[in-house]
Amino acid sequence: MQKQLTVKSGARSEMIDITGMVRSVIRDSRVEEGICYVFVPHTTAAVTINENADPDVPRDIGMAMDKAIPWQDHYSHREGNAAAHVKASLMGASEMVFIENGNPVLGTWQSIFFCEFDGPRTRKILVKVVKSRQD
Ligand code: ZN
Numbered sequence: 001m002q003k004q005l006t007v008k009s010g011a012r013s014e015m016i017d018i019t020g021m022v023r024s025v026i027r028d029s030r031v032e033e034g035i036c037y038v039f040v041p042h043t044t045a046a047v048t049i050n051e052n053a054d055p056d057v058p059r060d061i062g063m064a065m066d067k068a069i070p071w072q073d074h075y076s077h078r079e080g081n082a083a084a085h086v087k088a089s090l091m092g093a094s095e096m097v098f099i100e101n102g103n104p105v106l107g108t109w110q111s112i113f114f115c116e117f118d119g120p121r122t123r124k125i126l127v128k129v130v131k132s133r134q135d
C-alpha cells in the first residue's frame with residue numbers, strides 16, 4: 001500500500017513534523033506488523049528522524065546546516081540553489097520505520113521530519129507500508 005502526501009512549506013528552509021501524517025497512513029493500511037518507508041521525490045528536500053519534543057532541536061539543525069552549507073558560495077549550479085541540493089543529499093531522500101501493533105516504532109523523543117531546503121513550495125512525500133510475511 002502506497003500513499004502520496006502533500007506538504008506546503010512556508011520558508012526557504014523548514015523542518016515539518018510529518019509523524020502524524022505517517023501514522024495515519026499506517027492506520028489506514030491496517031498493517032499491524034511491517035515496515036513503513038517514507039520517500040521524498042525531490043532534489044532539494046529530504047526526510048529525517050530527530051527530536052521534536054524541544055522545537056529548538058529542529059531549529060538548531062537548520063542553523064547548523066546553514067552554517068555548514070551557506071546559500072552563497074562558489075557553486076557552479078546555475079539554478080542558484082546548489083546549497084539546497086547538498087543539504088538534501090546529506091539528509092537523505094528516505095527513512096524507514098518498523099511497524100508494531102499498527103504504530104510506527106519511534107524512540108520517545110523521535111519525530112519524522114520533512115526537510116525543506118528550497119521553499120516555500122508544495123511538495124510530495126511517498127509513504128509505502130509493507131506487511132510482514134509472518135503476519
Ligand atoms: Zn537546482
